[in-house]
Amino acid sequence: MAYLTQPDYVKYVCSCGQMKPITSLYFCRHCLKIRCGFCICHEVDSHYCANCLENMPSSEARLKKNRCSSCFDCPSCFHTLSTRATLTQPRPDPAAGDAKVENKQAKKMYYLSCFNCRWTSRDVGIPDQPVASGGWPERTNPYAVRINQLLEYYKAIAHQEKQERLDRERKKFPIRGKYITLTDKTGLTGAMARNIAGLPSSESSSSAIANFVPSQASEEVEELSEDYYTKEVNLKQITTMAQRLAAGAPQPTSVSRLQPLARALSVKRSQRCRACDHNLTKPEYNPGSIKFKIELLAYYHMPEVKIISYEPVKPGETTALLLKLTNPTGHEMQIKFMQPEDIPEPEEIEEPQTIEKSLEKSLNLEKDMSWCKVVQRKPRLRAAGRLLAPDQTFTLAQRDDAAEYDDDAQHDTSDIIVWRKLNKLALRLQVVTPAEAEGVESVAGVALALRYSYRNTVPPAAPRDHTLHATLALHLPAIMH
Template structure:
């Protein structure tokens, strides 16, 4: 699977923003903050501010105007009881936004360094293009120079002797750092003064604000909350969307959910007896239905899918001229001929004898996961049933020519019913129930060793 970032959002206020806007905001939310002391999410608290009396001009008694108390807001942490009032941040008249932002003390120097190194990278790029240009004999006029070589306007000005005004100005106006010979020494009481650990910030608190790195607790300021990302997953083989979240961050549904984990029955090994060459053993399997509807299941002898015919082209080249609606309808149609990748199956030394019965698995029920009671059945095949799971007893036969210590592997084909839950177009077939097959390879350890 190939993960891709769709968009950014705030996990607290669920504000959604594109990647370009998140890059400008430095991947932080402008209205949500974290506690600088314990890093929990800060909450907005309201309080009533009493009006202050206005003094009279003649120096008499203060006169209190008839005003209603004004509602003000401040930030508070419910975990460590830290508030924005502890560091002198004034209360705000609005609940969201409007909090004062501190400017980094070295912001101008950092931006100057960025401009300088950006100009250096541009100059190196121009020099590289200049060296590549000298390898070819350029003929014609200067007007057609960019048409023949595809050079940019900045490189064309450099070739003509005009130079690049932006890069040259950035390189010329850069002031290099000058080392200081006189360094301020430590105060006299640096080693004798008693240290109060409650007033000194810890290392995680300092690294949470790399621009300021406060030393004392009284200099801590709220931290803008980092944004989260919504990621979609694509298949590496067919480039199809496996999971794609909704654009609304408050929705937990997925537009497309074609992961096999949610549709193919789950097969797990419970235990297996010791496997000996030419002998029979017993294998216990557990089958589970991950879907929300009843599933009919049958075990068949292993039959690997045939390799694709020679000269077969990809589906993308065949449907190149099709519209988006036709290609989507074709991708959702399950009755088409599957294109299996040719995978060399492992050597099978142990054969399983599947039962000639059709098993029925109940739909998945999340509430039944807390029920520990399993229903035992009087059958030599089915051991027990529990909600959407059942345990099977299968018989294994090992090849007499198997060598002890060699890998013991077996394979079987699972035939199961599948109900298509993806919405289809009106012209598509209304048959939603399909019969699908999958080949399962089981690794049982080695021949002659103790069972699982």
């Protein structure tokens, strides 16, 4: 017998067919489905710096290129740089007539230092700053002007193509009233609407396209130095590929040209269900808080199954399997074991397609959710054994945090129930392995299904009881024996 504590030995089947542990799944209380990372949409709620916990809106983060202005990373080892203070004696200035500086006090200056690799801003010639926050000089990109021209050119092309597409779609439908568009009714012209929205005007887009000068290849190439192939290479003075890519546009080849890297901002994101568009997780806005406003994890809404121990699985024999069931909800739960093929197929309700719906979709007046449709796939369950599901239904009590530390477990004399403790239940089940099973020597798989009751308490609707199903795959590695 062997005791397993790894969660990956028990995997749940998502509604899209993916198999994941329960700690990596979500449970939507609105459509009552299991969701994995491929069945959810991610939305950025806020930007913040993980070092100084400064919170900033999306517009400000976009202007700062998603970088913090006061925190820096080491360009050598990518650890966070610390600001060090030092006292410097002011030097005499002959032009001002300061011949002696004995009576002047030492001035405090600041520089950046890495506690991991001992890199400092003095190593690359960056002068010390009189203030601790900000003011560190940055090397300008020599190709910044050309990059801005290319950005304006491609933005103008994208705006022109979008306007042509809207004009073609508008011509497909006949005019039914006096006003063609909403702007004609309100007196708001297209140019004024673009100015209010902050979009470039059609005249500026056409002028940007007309005045753009394309790049031209030059036949003159700078020649290499004579000792390029013969001089010795000191690898300590050459930057690595990771250091060059982290530097961005300059990409220095020498260590002496490394610059402190502005720390990238982190984001707090919320996750939505692709099917019903409801929130599954939503964190607090405060960057210093780790709490969630909404946290619909499957670990808190579905019965958790763990493998306590099992006997070695052998072809043509029946072995014992001990499972532990846990009810994480605050309501009583009824659980029954089934075979995966006995789970009923979900009923799919299709909305009728009308002319008005298709017209709104073509005019982009309705949010197009076709890209985020959850694709239903049948899971590939590689099960060498078959679980003998008992006919009885097991009852699990609700979770009680006050009695969580009670060690008294009720032992049962039943052939199936081993012991019962609060919202936990240990069962002894039988696994039958056919004689023609292959690959049992390394890993044996057992597939089973659960039918459990769930009480939905989503406001403002009244609490409702539902009967849900879940498919599980158990991996029983022989290496643990």
